[in-house]
Amino acid sequence: MSDPSLRKGVSVLVSDRRIAWLRPTSDEPALPANVRIIDAGGSTIVPGMVDAHSHVTLPGGSHWIDRGADPPEELLEVAEHNGDLLGRAGVRWARDVGSPLAIDPRDGRRRALALRVRERWQSDLDRPRIRVAGTWIGHSGVLTGGLAIEADAGPALLKAASTQLDNGADFLKLYLDGPKKEEAPWSTEDVRAVVELAHRRGAKVTAHSGFLVGARVGIDAGVDSLEHGFELDSDAVAKMARQETFLVSTLAIFRSWASFAQTTTLPRFTSGEGKERIARRTERAIESVQLAHRAGVRIATGTDFGGGSLRANHLAWEIESLVEAGLKPWEALTSATVRGGELLGEPEAGRIVEGGPADFFLVHGDPLSDPTALWRIWRVAWLPESHVT
Numbered sequence: 001m002s003d004p005s006l007r008k009g010v011s012v013l014v015s016d017r018r019i020a021w022l023r024p025t026s027d028e029p030a031l032p033a034n035v036r037i038i039d040a041g042g043s044t045i046v047p048g049m050v051d052a053h054s055h056v057t058l059p060g061g062s063h064w065i066d067r068g069a070d071p072p073e074e075l076l077e078v079a080e081h082n083g084d085l086l087g088r089a090g091v092r093w094a095r096d097v098g099s100p101l102a103i104d105p106r107d108g109r110r111r112a113l114a115l116r117v118r119e120r121w122q123s124d125l126d127r128p129r130i131r132v133a134g135t136w137i138g139h140s141g142v143l144t145g146g147l148a149i150e151a152d153a154g155p156a157l158l159k160a161a162s163t164q165l166d167n168g169a170d171f172l173k174l175y176l177d178g179p180k181k182e183e184a185p186w187s188t189e190d191v192r193a194v195v196e197l198a199h200r201r202g203a204k205v206t207a208h209s210g211f212l213v214g215a216r217v218g219i220d221a222g223v224d225s226l227e228h229g230f231e232l233d234s235d236a237v238a239k240m241a242r243q244e245t246f247l248v249s250t251l252a253i254f255r256s257w258a259s260f261a262q263t264t265t266l267p268r269f270t271s272g273e274g275k276e277r278i279a280r281r282t283e284r285a286i287e288s289v290q291l292a293h294r295a296g297v298r299i300a301t302g303t304d305f306g307g308g309s310l311r312a313n314h315l316a317w318e319i320e321s322l323v324e325a326g327l328k329p330w331e332a333l334t335s336a337t338v339r340g341g342e343l344l345g346e347p348e349a350g351r352i353v354e355g356g357p358a359d360f361f362l363v364h365g366d367p368l369s370d371p372t373a374l375w376r377i378w379r380v381a382w383l384p385e386s387h388v389t
């Protein structure tokens with residue numbers, strides 16, 4: 001495929017939050033009498049992006065893990081702030097891949113907090129559209145602070161999976177790093193049983209994957225996507241490409257950690273040993289994305305904000321990281337738009353088409369060749385101050 005280039009001299013008419021038409025400015029039909037004209041000269045229209053790996057109830061920053069233990073009411077406030085940040089950064093969709101459990105005061109049941117955020121935002125057209133994985137399902141001794149539902153063997157794993165779906169999760173998130181780095185937490189058969197259960201109920205399964213041994217189990221078990229994929233090899237990516245397993249890249253985490261060497265006093269980031277460890281993991285993670293990209297794996301992408309150290313308005317950083325890993329800028333933008341929509345099963349996400357939602361934003365510069373253009377946002381079409389009718 002040849003590289004796409006910008007279409008210049010384009011006009012767009014928005015009506016009732018949909019794109020009524022999109023055509024050359026030289027060929028505009030008569031405009032409706034009450035139309036409000038916005039001179040967007042010199043700016044570029046970009047489809048609303050999809051942050052395919054996010055944690056809307058958590059704030060991120062260098063103490064991101066501690067923040068998971070904050071009181072639920074505070075985390076719901078955090079989610080509202082994140083909603084603002086996402087929108088202003090041009091992110092229309094967020095795929096939430098894990099939130100803490102909290103007692104829902106309405107029925108006294110303990111369930112993932114992001115489910116409540118999804119309900120709050122459903123009826124508010126200005127808010128990000130979100131899909132929610134519930135909480136993390138992990139082996140005991142892996143995720144600290146009581147964040148995960150713990151399941152150590154097949155039956156418990158299946159029970160955890162159906163509880164999440166009963167609670168309203170849109171998809172499932174398995175944590176495929178085990179208590180021992182060199183061992184996967186579950187057998188391929190156990191994970192496959194979860195995948196079959198979820199698919200029967202119309203839900204997808206994704207898996208956190210920090211190490212190769214867990215990635216292999218997830219791929220062999222037929223999970224729909226791997227998150228991070230920090231340690232992939234050529235066999236793993238070949239199989240992912242064959243069976244159309246998505247990779248959700250989260251490379252900007254390492255840029256964020258490298259910045260903490262300058263901005264924090266935390267030894268894991270500032271010590272020689274810490275820096276070396278981060279540099280090694282960065283190199284391996286970039287190599288994994290390169291392997292996947294060359295093998296033709298479909299790559300969606302996300303910030304991991306909240307569940308990692310990035311903030312909710314940092315998706316452009318991830319796109320820059322993908323470009324550093326060897327994707328062309330337009331390919332990286334595709335990961336943050338159309339691919340994310342495919343992963344979500346939302347065909348309208350990340351696209352600008354006549355008749356489709358007016359989910360676009362305006363930047364200065366050409367993001368097809370320069371990812372830094374995505375930081376220079378001028379207007380976001382779906383937010384109130386720029387709502388055109």
Ligand SMILES: [Zn+2]
Binds near residue numbers: 304
């Ligand atoms: Zn995460």
